[in-house]
Amino acid sequence: MRVIEAPSPNHEPRAAGVPLDTVVVHYTGMPTAAQAIDRLRDPAAKVSAHYLIETGGRVLRLVPEGRRAWHAGVACWQGLSDINSRSIGIELVNRGHAWGYHPFPESQLESLRVLLADILARYGIPPARVLGHSDVAPERKTDPGELFPWRTLAAHGLAVWPDPVQPPAETPPVAWFQARLAAVGYCTPQSGRLDDATAAVLAAFQRRFRPKAVTAAPDTGTAARLMGLTASA
Ligand SMILES: [Zn+2]
Structure with missing residues (x-):
């Protein structure tokens, strides 16, 4: 080019x-x-x-x-x-x-x-x-x-996108999100609490993988995308 x-x-x-x-x-x-x-x-x-x-x-x-x-x-x-x-x-x-x-x-x-x-x-x-x-x-x-x-x-094979996964029935605990986000690569506190840094990482993840709802809060839809992204990892 x-x-x-x-x-x-x-x-x-x-x-x-x-x-x-x-x-x-x-x-x-x-x-x-x-x-x-x-x-x-x-x-x-x-x-x-x-x-x-x-x-x-x-x-x-x-x-x-x-x-x-x-x-x-x-x-x-x-x-x-x-x-x-x-x-x-x-x-x-x-x-x-x-x-x-x-x-x-x-x-x-x-x-x-x-x-x-x-x-x-x-x-x-x-x-x-x-x-x-x-x-x-x-x-x-x-x-x-x-x-x-x-x-x-x-x-186009130039980035990753989560496989479609059935959302869990309930929102998992914050520690679950923290562990999954870290597994994807996000530098995430493992505090078990929704601290400011964890909220910022959740927002970054949603901005990228669920751009229509960037809430910075854990929910089942975000959990499903994390599962879809880490399933094969
Ligand atoms: Zn920049």
Whole structure:
């Protein structure tokens, strides 16, 4: 695919001995694409991503894949915290929740699928390691958000989606949710209580796998999706 070089100075060496095994999808969350691109290339902002995809589908490369870009921030997945060293970050131009969140156009998603398929094949990254920023930073981030079509991505083999499972008759205890969320990969307290961090993880899970009802509370529908996702794991 055609990629336009738009180098950002915001990168550094990846940590030694860490595999590149993750992709993190973001939205830019700024009023215009130009503002987002400027910020991701501004040395003072200290943020970047490897790729940015415009709404029309144009793909920009800001940071070489071999370098550590600064997109995930304080983050965690499967107990691992240096997500930037092990990931490729992809920004999708979208105004985001603060500036007028809107559906991702098909032209943009088509470019994303081509780019993801290429990255996953080249590094041998499994679909389960294609994550949203909110998955790895649930207390701070909501991108790429509930309009991002994870299910379609999964249908292309580029992400995971739960198998359909009959919901349990009653909502399981909080500890059950905490254990299942951790099994999926979410860094989740195992406190047995619906604390703030657990609520944030529940919201992140729902935003991704049940986007029509992001309640941050345990319920049978969320339990069914967790069962469908971890059944074969
Ligand atoms: Zn982000």
